[in-house]
Amino acid sequence: MKNPDRRQVIGWASAAAVASHFPAMAQVQLSLAEKVGRMLLLGFIGSRPDTGGADIVADHLQERRIGGVLFLRHNVRSREGAEGLAARFRAIDPKAWMAIDQEGGLVQRLSRDLGYSWIPRASQVVEERGIVGARELYALAAREFRAAGFNMNLAPVADLHDPENAVIGRHGRSYGTTGQDVAAYAATFIEAFETEGSVCVIKHFPGHGRSRGDSHDGFVDISETWSYEELDPFRRLVEANSARCIMGGHLINRNLDPSGLPATFSSAMLDDLLRTDLEFKGVVMTDDLDMAAIRENYDQREAVLRSIEAGNDIIMLSNSARPDPELPQRIAGWVEEAIEQGRFDEARIDRSVARIEALRMTRPG
Numbered sequence: 119m120k121n122p123d124r125r126q127v128i129g130w131a132s133a134a135a136v137a138s139h140f141p142a143m144a145q146v147q148l149s150l151a152e153k154v155g156r157m158l159l160l161g162f163i164g165s166r167p168d169t170g171g172a173d174i175v176a177d178h179l180q181e182r183r184i185g186g187v188l189f190l191r192h193n194v195r196s197r198e199g200a201e202g203l204a205a206r207f208r209a210i211d212p213k214a215w216m217a218i219d220q221e222g223g224l225v226q227r228l229s230r231d232l233g234y235s236w237i238p239r240a241s242q243v244v245e246e247r248g249i250v251g252a253r254e255l256y257a258l259a260a261r262e263f264r265a266a267g268f269n270m271n272l273a274p275v276a277d278l279h280d281p282e283n284a285v286i287g288r289h290g291r292s293y294g295t296t297g298q299d300v301a302a303y304a305a306t307f308i309e310a311f312e313t314e315g316s317v318c319v320i321k322h323f324p325g326h327g328r329s330r331g332d333s334h335d336g337f338v339d340i341s342e343t344w345s346y347e348e349l350d351p352f353r354r355l356v357e358a359n360s361a362r363c364i365m366g367g368h369l370i371n372r373n374l375d376p377s378g379l380p381a382t383f384s385s386a387m388l389d390d391l392l393r394t395d396l397e398f399k400g401v402v403m404t405d406d407l408d409m410a411a412i413r414e415n416y417d418q419r420e421a422v423l424r425s426i427e428a429g430n431d432i433i434m435l436s437n438s439a440r441p442d443p444e445l446p447q448r449i450a451g452w453v454e455e456a457i458e459q460g461r462f463d464e465a466r467i468d469r470s471v472a473r474i475e476a477l478r479m480t481r482p483g
Contacts (some may be wrong), residue, residue: 150414150457150464152182152452153471157426158446159217159403161188161436165195167202174443177208183446185474186215186270188406189227190436194218197232197266205266213478215317220263222271224289232285234262238274241290244303252303256310264314272308272319272365276300276351277327286327297350303359304351312362319403320368324374324387341372349396356398362477363401366394366430368411379428382412383421383473388429401470401477403432408439419452424452425476427462431470 143398148156160178165172178184185206194200204216217225231234237259243252263271278300279292286292298380308318325348329338355361366388368382375386382404393399407413407421416424418435425433439444457464 132164149473150454150467151447153467154178154450154453155183155446155466156182156185156471156474157431157433158449159186159188159215159432160184160427160446161190162204162404162433162437163180163438163441165193167206168198171300171380171441172203172206175207176210178446179207179214182211183450184214185277186217188434188436189216189218189268190438191227194227194229194232194289196471197228197234198434199230199267200228208425210350215270216268217270217319218268219267219272220259221271221275221291222259225273225290225291226261226310228266228268233273233420236260236265237291240293240303241279244299249302251307252306253310256307256324257313259315260311260316263311263316269316270319271311271316272321274304274318275321275322276304276320276355278348279352280328281296281375281448283327283329285329286397296411297354300351301354301358301360304355308355308360308362310478317361317362317480319365320352320355320361321365322369323364323392324349324367324369324371324381325352326367328367330371338368339370341370344371344373349391352392352398353396356396361398362480363403364398365403365405366392368405368409374480379424380411382407382430383424383428385428393429399473401473404430404434406434406436408436417451419448422449422452423456423461426456426466431473 120458127327162171162175169480175187178282179364207214207216219225220228222237226237228234234257237255241313243255247255275291277286277292280287306322311318325344327348328343329340330343352364368380370378374391379385388402392402404425407425413422422433427437430464435445456462
């Protein structure tokens with residue numbers, strides 16, 4: 119069989135489509151626990167390959183309980199430690215996601231203090247470099263990213279700029295005030311990282327740029343400040359086939375979902391708006407379910423199950439607020455119970471696994 123074009127693979131979002139184009143995949147039998155594992159992006163405690171936290175992650179990867187590893191600031195204390203951890207995990211599962219925030223500016227985990235090239239904040243890139251300069255800058259960043267052992271960048275930001283916004287605007291994390299400008303620079307960022315074999319995760323749907331709060335601290339209600347203009351960057355990226363994975367925010371928008379559920383738990387925002395109206399066929403990822411917005415309002419079991427019900431494919435958990443070495447096993451048990459109780463069916467899990475596998479196929483190497 120001739121290898122498919124990468125652009126073609128992106129559209130194969132259902133289990134039936136993936137199986138028909140890749141017959142061998144249809145014969146790979148995964149248990150329910152392994153399917154759930156593919157959906158988990160799990161963090162850990164530790165900054166060196168020889169720590170107990172790294173041992174726990176290594177065991178989860180070996181037993182196929184998780185699909186990828188989340189690196190946060192506390193995991194990246196040295197270049198040797200971060201790259202050593204990524205190398206250890208990749209040796210166990212070369213296809214597992216090695217995910218980290220490498221956005222630029224304030225949010226650059228592989229920092230120049232550790233010997234990596236500096237990535238200016240988004241607004242500075244626009245002002246000082248333009249599209250051509252951005253292409254060169256991000257090409258270098260993408261090469262370093264892959265050389266360090268990572269393959270999933272939790273970036274770029276597709277939020278609109280508002281100087282009064284304390285999370286995005288004040289730190290220059292947005293590429294501009296129009297969907298056209300934001301999408302153009304975000305697409306340049308994405309293209310550079312995809313060229314080197316990494317996946318980018320666009321954030322924060324349906325738009326965090328005009329919010330007046332930080333979801334790290336609690337739920338952010340954007341009902342009064344959000345406008346449909348904030349969907350424009352996401353829409354443009356989807357239409358340009360630049361969007362492979364989109365992260366929803368812990369953002370409440372009663373205009374989009376009168377129930378008051380945050381986007382993380384809202385099928386109205388994820389299934390109806392993102393998938394149906396914007397026709398997004400790729401992977402939807404939660405923001406960290408350990409953030410205060412979720413942790414202080416929902417128990418972990420309910421947060422995970424609500425995320426799945428809403429249409430998320432990858433469930434991100436830093437597992438650092440209250441580290442649980444058996445969290446993946448617990449999650450698999452929660453999902454099995456939910457299926458037995460009729461809360462959702464296994465086909466719901468299969469659809470996520472198919473989309474995740476399609477995303478993996480778009481990544482060369």
